[in-house]
Each structure stands twice: as structure tokens, then as C-alpha cells.
Amino acid sequence: MSAFTAPFVEATLPCGNCREPMRRLTLPSHYGMPVELDVCAGCHLVWFDSTETARLNGPALLSLIGEMAGMQKLAHEVLRREAACPRCSGGLKTIHNQTRWGRSLQLECLVRHGAYQSFAQFLQEKGLLRPMSALDRARLIEQNGRIDCVNCGAAVGASDERCAYCQSVASLLDVARLARALDPEGAIAPHPVHGTQAEQAALQCVACGAALPPGQSLACGTCGATLAINRLADAHAQVDALAPALRAHAAKPAPAVVKRRLDALGEDIPRRRAWAAEMEASAQRRPEPVDDEFDWSSLFSRGTNPVRAVFIALAIWFVWYFWPRG
Known part of the structure; x- marks a missing residue:
């Protein structure tokens, strides 16, 4: 498990697939407020409300991946057609999202209480998975026997494109990209942890053990192997050494990182000012509201008045009509 282990609190939400109680995972976010995700260990599903997963910071993402890896020890529950929203027991619909890493899927509540993602779909949305080639398959079987x-x-069968149990596409987890996802600001690059053997173990080629060159993410320059891992637990173990530095950065960012954030905000100020000026100009161009109040004095003015004619x-x-008739 990760050195940064998230606390579990008993949740009241039942899984909409197997109906077993889900566990609630409380994780830190980029904005200081905790994020709560409900996880079904047997179905290997994550239930989240709104954009909860987008707010996860580096330590939270590392912890969640560690918990996912631990849950893979349980037998998989097949996703049923009648799977429902855990909040309203209503139906679900498949949503195709477009991210910068490509398309991703989720099962969303029809009234938008939240959505399910499988572990693989969550990792795919984060851009951490890539397809498995024939060479990858041969190396994995040679190395792990499966x-x-x-x-x-x-x-997964040696020639199967999908898992026979959960129907997930056979994929590899990109370790180098995972490390960047955990630390998108590059905050721990100058940290002493990068000069230790633990850091080298966190970012090394899984085939020959050579240290990964900075910025190289597809192949090892020493042996030519891909820098990706098939087992989620192994991938988590590769980057778990970064947990203390990630947690320290989340608690107190380095001055250089704070400066980069302020510089980014400063660069965005002209755009925001231009947007505010455009909104103000648009408001000034709007026509004056029409006064719909009727001028009763016009009934007694000279000249032709249609309203006065109607009243007469x-x-x-x-x-x-009401004049008495004899």
C-alpha cells in the first residue's frame, strides 16, 4: 500500500451493480477540500459525483491507484445490464467523453447524480494506459508467465484482445506518464528524493532496470523495452517512493512552484481584463428598456386615438345592451 494511505469511512451507498455496500474513500484535492469517492471492490468500479476526479492532487491519485491495486485481489463481479444509480436506483447511460488523451467512457445516472467508471476507464481518462502490442504480450508472458x-x-489470454471477465481492453500502464500525472508542476524534480536509489527504483525500466532518461516515455534507451507495466500493483510500487515528496509538496509548495503559479496568474490578468471590458461594452450597447406603462392622459388629448375610440x-x-326596453 501507499505511504499515503487514505482513510476509509463506512458508506451508506450500495453498489448499483452487486448491491453490496461501497466504501467511501476520502482524498485530498488541489483546492484543499477533501474529495469523497465511493468504490466497489468486487465490481472494480469508482462512483463519483460531478468532476470529483479532476480535483484529485498527486498524493490522492497515488493513494487511489494503490487502493485499486489492492482491490484487484478480489474476484470480479460482472457488470449487469440492470446496473443502476446507487443514489436513486435509476437507469444509467453510456457517456463518451473526449479528453486530451482521447476518448473515455463512463456510466452516468440519467438524472445526473453521478457516474461510474471502471478502474481501467479511470486510468484511460487520465491518459495512463496505452494499447498492448504483440511484442509487449510476448515479453509479459516470458517475464511473468501470464x-x-x-x-x-x-x-488475459495470450491472443485475447479483451479480458474474459470484465471485457476491458488489454493495456499497459505508462509508468513515466504516471509519474508526470502525480507531479504535473514538476515540483519534486529538484527534491533530494530524486538523487536516491528509491527514486531510481520509482522511475526505471522494468525490463533491464536502467534509469529512465527525463522526458522519455515510450522506450528504454538501454534495451529498447517499453516503459510500461501490465500489473497495476507493480506500477504503483514503481512510483510509491515519490509519496513522501508529493505529500510534502501538497502541504507546502516550494517557493519556485508558488512563483510559477503567480506568474501564470499574472499572464492571465490581461485576458481577464479584456473579457471584463468586452462584457461592459456589450451591456452598454443594449437598448434601453421600453416603458410599458400606459399614459392615461392620452385619452383626453386632441387628435385621433385608437384606444379612445375603442373605449367610446x-x-x-x-x-x-342594458338600456331598458318597454
């Missing part, structure tokens, strides 16, 4: 599903941990006609009709 190919593991990155979603549920079950064995109604008065004549009223007198004629």
Missing part, C-alpha cells in the same frame, strides 16, 4: 488485466487483475365604442354598446 498477462494480467489492468482493470480486474485476472489473467364599448360605452355605446354597454348603454345599448
